[in-house]
Amino acid sequence: MGKIWRVSGPLIIADGMRGTQVYEVVEIGDEGLVGEVIGLEGERAVIQAHEETLGLRAGEEVRATGRILSAELGPGLMGSIYDGLQKSLLAMIDSSGAFIRRGIQAPALPRDRRWAFTPSVKIGDTVEFGDIIGTVPETPLVEHRIMVPYGVKGRVTEIHEGEFTVEETIAVLQCKADKRELSLMQDWPVRKPRPYRSRRTPSGLLTTGMRILDYMFPLALGGKAAVPGGFGTGKTVTQQQLVRWAETDLNIYIGCGERGNEMADVLHSFRQLKEPRSGRPLQEKEIFIANTSNMPVVAREAGIFVGVTMAEYYRDMGYDVLLVADSTSRWAEAMREMGGRLEEMPGEEGFPSYLGSRLSGFYERAGRVDCLGAPDRVGSVTIAGAVSPPGADFSEPVTQHTLRIVGALFSLDTALANKRHFPAINWLSSHSQYVTAVRDWWNRFDPGWETTRAEAQRILQKESELEEIVRLVGPESLPDDDKLLLLVARMIREDFLQQSAFSEADTFCTPKKAGLMLKAILRFHEKARSLLDAAVPYETIRSSPVVARIARMKEIRNETFEEKYPSLREAIDSVLQPDAAGAPDPSRAEE
Amino acid sequence: MKRSATAFRTGGAEYRPGATETDRPAHEALFVREGRVIQKAGGALLIAEAIPGTQYNEIVEVHLHNGQIKAGQAIDISDECTVVQVFGGVSEVDLKNARIRCKGETLRLPVTMDLLGRVFNGMGQPIDNGPVIVPEGYLDINGEAINPAARNPPAEFIETGLSAIDGLNVLVRGQKLPLFSGAGLPHNRIAAQIIRQAAVKGGDEDFAIVFGGVGISYDDASFFIENLRQTGALERSIAFINTASDPAIERISTPRLALTAAEYLAWQRDMHVLVVLTDMTNYCEALRELSSMREEIPSRRGYPGYMYTDLATLYERAGRVSGSEGSVTIMPILTMPDDDITHPIPDLTGYITEGQIVLSRSLERGGIYPPIDVFLSLSRMMKEGIGEHKTREDHNNVFMQLYAAYAEAAYLREISTIVGADALGSRDRIYLDHADRMEVRFIGQQETERRSVEQTLNLGWELFADLPEEDLKLIREEFIATYHPKHAAREPAPETEG
């Protein structure tokens, strides 16, 4: 047991701490605030406090716990909302009301709730780390697969079916020398990645329902993406859309140093929104971590690691998990603050020199893996992290380090957001390395995806070149085929890429609908070009009623789109006929 | 020592909103601890001998040999020494005789309904010659973080009567929405108009205004107080005023006092409180000054790295919480140095607040009042506050279409300044006029003009009437049929009051 020697913000130095280890959890002061040893110098321990230190005084006790900062894993995680230390915020309301009081205990997994456990191994079987020994229906959307904890191997001597709390014994193993009782719950040190058998490359589309992502900048299962953007550009809405509609098995949303009202909005709406495939409340496949900007700074880091640990745990059951972190910059700032207190040599813009390695350590925990244990299974963790660059300047360290790590960049653009073009993802500066990883997935039902995508990108690229000319000479002096290209580019931007998260019909777009929408636009381009060739003036094409019809494609629901598409296509074909468009007969024009 | 430690904790940092602590520890005086200055350092720091039992961040008194008492804060404590930041600087402190007295307190605000109608300075002392405040309790001015799981999402529309806000950047109860302004722009007049017009709405008895003036001129302070008096809202208001000539350290406590008073009214008295804080740029400057005195490693442009978190602990006090009928809505006003929205002060603020209303110098020069740049402005809570039963069913569509058309118009206006309007097609020329109509008719209005949200939306439709109908692609066809002046079966949109 030690004593506080110095307090400076979240930094505490304690005396008499011999025997403690780095990253060991300590309890500080009369209230037992949670802290973590981050350095040792002889008798003295350097501690970062995860709770507010206001009012602490020198001489108060510091108790070592012998534990490393760990996450509780077991049934009860789904649908929960935690602070950065995995304390249940709902349980905290019961004990301390609407305001957070420090030092409160609120265990992550409810201790009184009973879960129905169905064993999948029998007495006499030999099991080891990672083997699934049974299942619990955690929510109607997620079956919780109970795995043998780390470092345990033995023969099953008892296994029970029935209803259990997370602490009760569900199985007994005869290990080498002694017996080991297993319960539904285990824990894992959050800073340590969970092991797997082997890594695979990311593959298969992580369907998000956002056209600009799925079609243009796809994210693959097991991939890593960054969502940088100035304030108000749509980082949070984009991430909320991801956890809302992504076709994954479950999602983890980490609110890291951001707004309380946003968390409230997510929590409330996820109770009401239905998961599209099952019709169940969305929160049954979500875990929330809310360490808002006014909550202790140091716990931002803990929240990130707690979240990714839970993601890996479900991955190990064989699930595809999506984790979003909003915003990683706030975590980086917490590192900067601790670094400053420790009087470390600062790196770029005051961030510690280990910023890059910490960030990559986090993103490296994404991936698609063959899990350890029987039966064989493949799981994945996909990570999308928001980055909040000061002044929307992407040259700053957190953005730059992140860009070196991730495989996809959804670059949010202040100019687009100001015009209310949402999602404000810039189509020229975003990219995805996962195009090859999702090619097979797309080709299965949309052959030609790659060429359609490339054509759309070509048109948008060409538009930005023409734009420079327009600024010099005005739009009217362009030749008609360039005017047409600008019209088509506008269609791609406004009628395809633009997609309101708040429109009921358009908030989620199936890949099928997305593909058909873009094909309609490109077909329009093709037909209109041939009209221009037939000497039909551009203005006639511009004012064709199909232009307005294309603009309203979004409003058609996913379920009926395929059915309605042929008539749209026919309209494009028939309206854009030389005679239908009222064009002079080309043969007569020759005269 | 141990027992006293617990007693002080109760007296200081801990309070429960809802259950106000009424009696200060009677034995307080017994536990006052004293220490001597052993070494002087820097402009505002004293390094004193370790004073056992000093709490991190507690408020201390520095007693000088001449009887003068200065306030300070223990910003670093250890077994070896206590570092005290002295408010107002260490001048006149002599190493031999100065004593530091610790009472185990953090700054607290006495609370009671009698605060309404009163004016205080930045330390919470009355400056209006009113009667002595008899508190029902004391609240720590740092407040406590709202449990995010206990928040109710803000969703109640506040009608400000300004079209640029009610139509395009809606304010809701429990939101934090700042005004980003520049020197000489009419932010005070706009804020005053909002207070006047929003306060009147429904004449709610449970409505209150808390005003926090941070480092402002005497004129600005009296402008607001006078405005409140004229509206008849003064008896429902509390003002905390730290003028430019008051100590900078008090700029740190002024907004905290204001927010603590607001929380008392909202969470304990179920009132809807609008907090106006101005000018928060002065607050940030004070924060920078104190940080450099502490010799902390600065972040961007000399502002401390924790400025984001510090501002967040203020602004996150806005909201609605379950178990209370009240709400805290915060409207901070700040001037952007050099009109630069990427400057750390507006930048960090925008990362924290739920949007921003940005004023534009070019609109102001063009004679538009209120000169609100709607492109740079944003309300993140808008979607919750609008729609059928709240404002009107077409609100979201009108909002999106107004933005799209104005963006198109602004783009064409920009091009036409280079290539001339003749280089535009006939279709494009329609849009050129739209930009002016949008600014003059929709954004612009009188300082005394209070438009209802219906009037604002109808005004939008009047502008749409001049655009090609097929361009209204962000509006559902049924709304076009109902509201477009060309189709509307109802009588023409009422004229706006002026």
Ligand SMILES: Nc1ncnc2c1ncn2[C@@H]1O[C@H](COP(=O)(O)OP(=O)(O)O)[C@@H](O)[C@H]1O
């Ligand atoms: N996909 C979208 N659809 C509709 N509106 C959006 C979308 N993305 C962003 N917005 C609008 O932009 C605002 C700011 O978005 P937000 O995600 O909160 O920004 P950030 O997190 O980058 O600061 C939102 O409140 C919303 O009005």
Ligand SMILES: [Mg+2]
């Ligand atoms: Mg955000």
